[in-house]
Amino acid sequence: MKIVIFGLSITSSWGNGHATTYRGLLREMDRRGHEVLFLERDAKWYASNRDLPEPSFCSTIIYDSLERLLGEYGPEICDADCVIVGSYVHQGIEVGKWVTKNAKGITAFYDIDTPVTLASLARGECKYLNRELVPHYDLYLSFTGGPTLDQIEREYGSPAARALYCSVDPLVHYPMPVTPRxxxxxxxxxxxxxxxxxxxxxxxxxxxxxxxxxxxxxxxxxxxxxxxxxxxxxxxxxxxxxxxxxxxxxxxxxxxxxxxxxxxxxxxxxxxxxxxxxxxxxxxxxxxxxxxxxxxxxxxxxxxxxxxxxxxxxxxxxxxxxxxxxxxxxxxxxxxxxxxxxxxxxxxxxx
Structure with missing residues (x-):
């Protein structure tokens, strides 16, 4: 499959846990034969701390304007088999509206911060998702499982809320033969x-x-x-x-x-x-x-x-x-x- 992901960051792990999650997941998706394009909004705090500026397992575009990005890559995004929008993405509501309206394939929201998202939705303060947008995503992928998945479907109208928990990349995290300090x-x-x-x-x-x-x-x-x-x-x-x-x-x-x-x-x-x-x-x-x-x-x-x-x-x-x-x-x-x-x-x- 051709998969496009709008994510907070994959190039910098500074001050966020999103990057390590995306890195491990997309490396494995690449191994399974899928082609992934990762779209990351340029941010100065990440630009000065990019510990993986060019991932080998996916194509990465760092963009500074959503309008220019969609103008240049809009057709490619639309033709993907799946488009995923992650939590905390800059202009996430605008991105989500465009994706759910124009993408021809499966659309999904990937919530790496589910309880925080739902609390801010309840207050009407979420900047990357709103109530009206949730039902338009085909999938709501969530770092939180259990009763929360039923809540997302029942209260917010998601057609399919599924747990996609965080994970670990054993190639990066493994026991080392060192004496504990x-x-x-x-x-x-x-x-x-x-x-x-x-x-x-x-x-x-x-x-x-x-x-x-x-x-x-x-x-x-x-x-x-x-x-x-x-x-x-x-x-x-x-x-x-x-x-x-x-x-x-x-x-x-x-x-x-x-x-x-x-x-x-x-x-x-x-x-x-x-x-x-x-x-x-x-x-x-x-x-x-x-x-x-x-x-x-x-x-x-x-x-x-x-x-x-x-x-x-x-x-x-x-x-x-x-x-x-x-x-x-x-x-x-x-x-x-x-x-x-x-x-x-x-x-x-x-x-």
Whole structure:
């Protein structure tokens, strides 16, 4: 198939989780014989941080004007077998209206931020999707599954809401033979609604356990965050460095944004990345988590800093390694980019 995607970014992973998702998925779609054209709006914060400026597995166009893009490439977009518009795309409503009106093939909205999208739709504040547009897309592909899919069909009129969860690319994220430098690490861009969890489950344990070693990688953290002396900070970590970072931790922390936590069935990209590196994940709890990893066997849960400290200080080393390996096997079996590409192909061919 010829597939066209309007996405937030594939060339830069700076400050967003969209790029790694698109990279793994489109690489696998290319391997399955599909031709993909990715359309990315030029943005200065991505232009200065392009860690994959020319993906080898898809054609990429960086455009600065939607009008010029459609004027030049409109016929090619219209003739595609499928056109997908992602969440947070600049002028996403205008793009969606044009695509659903003119595209001859299947049209789909790919929501990498489903609970955030639905909350902003309810307030009438979403800039990349509106209620009127949802029924015009043939498919609503969602990072969130469970009851949310029924809500999208029932309340918003989508003809077909389907889960297309985030995934991991095992070629990029894999165990590395390094000695762990940190007892607990976390990788994630700053988010106000994740910060209380980071304070409780990493900063507070670091403050209480002076001999412990901690690390936080991610951009946009405010200057007033009170990092401890035993916490190593990394401002930006490109995807090619993730495996070494995860493999350098005894345990890694997964935190879920508030709206994703409330909706449930919303695994994060970082969750699968860490598991693919065979690093035991300690996560907050949310509905549907056990659909992705079995608590106590493939993932650990912590509700407060005391539980976290018990895990870090007392967990048997052989069982720590075993949990990480079981999580990796689960990811390779069910949550790889290859799995998602197969699911997407099935959705498209069944329409």
């Amino acid at each position: 940190w007892d607990l690490g976390y990788l994630g861009t700053y988010s106000p609604d994740r910060q209380p969890g980071l304070e409780e489950l990493l900063i507070r344990p670091a403050r209480s356990w002076k001999k412990g070693r901690f690390a936080v990688a991610g951009a946009q953290y405010p200057a007033d965050v009170a990092w401890t002396e035993n916490t190593h900070r990394i401002e930006h970590l490109p995807p090619e460095c993730h495996s070494e970072f995860y493999s350098s931790q005894r345990f890694t922390l997964n935190l879920t944004r508030k709206q994703m936590l409330l909706a449930g069935y919303s695994p994060s990209v970082r969750l699968f990345e860490a598991a693919s590196c065979a690093v035991p994940v300690v996560s907050d709890h949310w509905p549907g988590l056990d659909q992705f990893f079995l608590p106590g066997e493939e993932i650990l849960l912590a509700f407060d800093y005391q539980q976290m400290l018990r895990i870090l200080q007392r967990f048997p080393e052989d069982e720590r390694r075993a949990i990480g390996e079981r999580a990796r096997q689960r990811v390779l079996r069910s949550h790889s980019a290859a799995c998602r590409a197969e699911e997407l192909e099935e959705y498209l061919t069944s329409r």
